Amino acid sequence: MNVIGLGIASMGVAIGLGLIGFAGLQGMSRQPEAIGKLQTAMLIALAFVELVFLLTVFVGAPGLK
């Protein structure tokens, strides 16, 4: 059961990462001269979304096994 929860968490985070990448790429293609700023902001957002999954793993994974 816990494994399913972990899978749901990873699914949500994957959707979030995909949305960030989608919006970032769209912005970059609209304004190629702003690529540097967009990449920085995109990486920061990616880091924060990724952290959610890592926190889920560290809080939830000890219950596994």
Added chain:
Amino acid sequence: MGGLLSTQTNVLASAEAVSSLGTAIYVGLVLILLFAVLAMAKKGLNGRVFKNPWTQATEQLYLFIENMCVGIIGSHGRKYIPMIATFWLVIFVANVVALFMGFSPTASLSFNLGMALISIGYVQFEGMKANGMFGHFSHFAGPKLGGLMALLITPVIFVIEIVSEIIKNASLSLRLYGNIFGGGKAVHSMNELGHSIYVPFGEFLMPIKLLTVVVQALIFCLLTCVYLSLVTGHHDEEHGEDHGHGAPAHA
């Protein structure tokens, strides 16, 4: 914090435990690599034009980090370059070690927590240097409110900001640890998949691990820059905000 550290033993239950002496040996390995590369780069520093390839590569690295600091913090960000560059070099070299070895300093939560404590402590120190002790702590209390609101809301905001400063340590260290250690675990599991037919499937993860190596080092430095810009950027005038680029382009 005790709960945080105690989860490590549970998550690590299936992995081989590395003693603190082993971690120290890997830290030494990283330092040897780092100092070797930097010593080779230092040899070419004298001429007007750098001809030594190591020096050229290090110059590009410096330019990259300077670009990051000045772009995020502003024109006064140049004085934070030594700290950011140190973080970048240590994390990047340790991550490269993690590509080739079973363990690396950045795959250990203790080492990462130490680096995060140094990073956040440095941010607090620079904030106190830039705004003064009182100014730095009043920065935690949020916007200036009047009357009853100040009594009710400001203490709550203050406590929340203090807690979030403490959580920043955990978030910086857990992100690096989770990515590097998780990458190693993924390679290990995929190797076990192909164990019976002698195909190391895990090595096919190398490209994405290479990406992780760069991105995680970048994110640690980037977030330190962002935290520095949050605590030091108030008294500075607005600069570098070219309004022509901010407006949407109507083609």
